[in-house]
Amino acid sequence: MNDTVANAAAEPPTGRPVHHASNLVVLTRDGRVLLAQRDRAPFLGSWGLPGGVCKPGEATLAVALRRCREKTGVEVRVSDVVPVSSRDEGADEAGRYVTDSFVVVLDAPVPAAAGDQVRAVRWMTLAEAFAEAMPWDHADILREAIAVAGLAGF
Numbered sequence: 001m002n003d004t005v006a007n008a009a010a011e012p013p014t015g016r017p018v019h020h021a022s023n024l025v026v027l028t029r030d031g032r033v034l035l036a037q038r039d040r041a042p043f044l045g046s047w048g049l050p051g052g053v054c055k056p057g058e059a060t061l062a063v064a065l066r067r068c069r070e071k072t073g074v075e076v077r078v079s080d081v082v083p084v085s086s087r088d089e090g091a092d093e094a095g096r097y098v099t100d101s102f103v104v105v106l107d108a109p110v111p112a113a114a115g116d117q118v119r120a121v122r123w124m125t126l127a128e129a130f131a132e133a134m135p136w137d138h139a140d141i142l143r144e145a146i147a148v149a150g151l152a153g154f
Contacts, residue, residue, distance in 0.1 A: 017095035022060035023051025023138070024068040025084065025103040025145035026076065032109055033129050033142060036071045036118040043135035045119070049101075049142065050074075052117075060100035072121045073113040076104045084145045087137065103145035 026034040035047040052067040054060060061081065069075050081102045089097040109123040124132075126146065130139060146152060 019095055019097050020054040020060055022064040022100045023049040024064040025049055027105045027149055028109055029107055031126050032123045034072055035122055035124055037120045039117055039119045046135045047132045048135040048138045064102045070116040071118050073115055074110055080104050084148050101141045103149050105149045
């Protein structure tokens, strides 16, 4: 259990909203990951996982698939997607955030293009990706996704 989860478990209810977000880790069998470069703060210019905040009533898997398509142009089949984690990200002035992460493994990189709220998209080797200063806890989520996908040899 990480510190954020432990702290959240000890917090009394605040009455503030809980926001849900999700992301999709798109990996290839040869050890590449699809990352999107943010075009806004926070973390302007950093490379991260495609995803976003859910609208009220929206399922996190649907958001992960939609935001991946909108940000990168990459569409995947829902039947190929596997859950990775659900993380309590802590709270800020807007409320608490919980992020659900999913992974899909493709045989090879597919064409991708920058879309909504990103400067660029790029297939990176895992070594290249981990050399980047990823936003929030995306590096941890990527590590978890690699393990869930059975690609730990990379």
